[in-house]
Amino acid sequence: MTPEYMRSEKKLDYKNKIILSDNLSILTQIDNEIFDLIITSPPYFQQRDYGNGDLGIGNETTETEYLENLLKIFAECVRVLKKTGTIVFNLGDKYINGNLSLIPYKFAIQATQNQNIFLINQIIWSKLNPTPRQDKRKLIQATEPFFIFAKSKDYYFNLDNYLQHLDIFNKSIKSKPSEKLGGKYLELIKNSDLTEEQKRNAIKALNEAILAVHNGEIEGFRMKIHGVHKLAYGGQDGGRNNQIKNNGFTIIKILGNRMKKDIIESPVEITKNNHHPAVYPIYIIQELIKLLTQEGDFVLDPFCGSGTTCIAARNLNRNYLGIEINSDYVNLANNRMQEPEFKQQELFI
Template identity: 50%
Template sequence: MRKVKEQALVTYTVNRPAEMPFWNEIVCGDSADLLKLISADSVDLVITSPPYFQQREYDGGGVGNEKKPDDYIFALMKIFRECVRVIKPTGSIVFNIGDKYEDSSLLLMPYKFAIAATEQCGVTLVNNVTWVKSNPTPRQFKRRLVSSTEPFFHFVKSQKYKYFIDEFLKPADESKPNGNGTGENVGKKYFLLIEQSKLTSKQKEMARNALEEVIEEVRNSEIQGFRMKIRGIHSEPFGGQEGGRKIQLDKNGFTIIRIYGNPMKKDVIATPVESLKNCPHPAIYPVKIVDEFIKLLTQRGDVVLDPFVGSGSTAVATYQNERAYIGFDISEEYCLYAQKRLSSVKYQLSLWERNDAANA
């Protein structure tokens, strides 16, 4: 095993258990061996994307180029079994695997893997979360459609698994739906905007009254939040299409959109395939997806492990969420790249922190 030393500055420290090796490290080696060095029931989340079956030659060899599908599943299961051993009873395992065509037929490799995992390792498959790629590789087939989805399987080994559903796919502005929080300042900015608008004085009075009414609804927790659109200040709702809100805007000069509760949490994540400038790794997965699973399944300070860390996407998402990462990869080149990528993310974050402190 060759171990690559962590060089980057670590600004965030959590309580590292004495028996936990590879804390906040990217380590070069075969996961089948490295996982054995980790104690049972010590990791909060394993999230990873192993090499797909016969998809490409990676720099360091490893899993993926077996001759037959069964041999590939066998090699994967060797590592998956270790993942099950190392996660805590409150932990989760998320595996992303893509499919492969052979003789014009899909092999259903992801599902063969999921069946083997549930049958051989006693895990429960909580969800098959579908990643919808908004920018799949541009290709055109005459006799089939372009594949633009991949599964992320969420497994647990006990029903005690941590789960923070409100954190999953949280709208960016959910915490402050009216742009001013829900305290004393709720909706205050809209009063200013009403004054600045070109509404008539009668319309301004109506707008202020309606605003006071909706603020009261938020304070009484009757609604979660609201947005107000004022003619001449905000863009037209719904792309300016004809409809009730457009009529209200034309007639009254404003409209109020009430937000009644959390959107349904569905098993779909739509996000583009990522590419990184000068990245030697040919198949990275989106940090955004890892970020969502980390928020859904772990808490600040928890340990997240990726046994096929490649370019370091999992470690980046983990660090950004103030969890501790452990990343393994068989390729020294990818390990070094992942470390460089992490150093740059840490440096950027430290600059923002310094900037925030200076502006506080």
């Protein structure tokens, strides 16, 4: 039977829906520059048969054919993405005749060559519970990339909202500063070859930094003193090195937030009530949605599977559209949408 959205004369209404279709047929009906974020995990090359026939991605006979099909869909994703938007593709690798094929990277290289888009990060998902393997002559594959592509330099990126619960945790375990804080630097300044005036200024700056730590304004600091510490960046000119050369010292304040690195740890989702074989962790998806969108924004997952992206978007008050070719998974996704909200902080703090 023809689905309702195809029978309707009206324009496709796709906000907060999970649509049963192959993604290209829907994407080609959508206007340019609609979505703020497209986040998805396409089927990996020859990994499993989702039973979707010729329109399903993943079971092409050659890598080239697979990449061509995927890049066609990616091109549509680029078209329907807003200028300030980002696209996140999660792909897994595969051994072919004992050789690691690096397909995710081949995809990323071709995507950035063929499309008007650039790669801003490759986040590595480090799996806490990877699948054990029988092969005793290879290490267990425990990582997968999430590529973040942007359409313009003006892309939305809210670093403060990413992994915010770890910042809160970091601050909550902060211990009282030591009474001896800064004592070592004071000695080094006194015994340094700085001029008397430079020494006075350095001691004043040191005392201000110590006070800021005691007042909880910063978590800590490091000091570099001329003739005592190595220059940064191999001594090349730059803000800090110029300060050391001109003033005799520099102070680097540590604000106390965790460094936001391009690696994220999470177990592989093993959820009862979800029989989809390749679910990605809602924890990672929620963090990326917080990093890359604001409330009310519009998130698309063109390979929606069991609906993880849509659930994450809904939980965070973003609009969503999921497209999935397999009716069994569309039903599963709709059922999961009815379940109580997933509370990530209870799991990770």
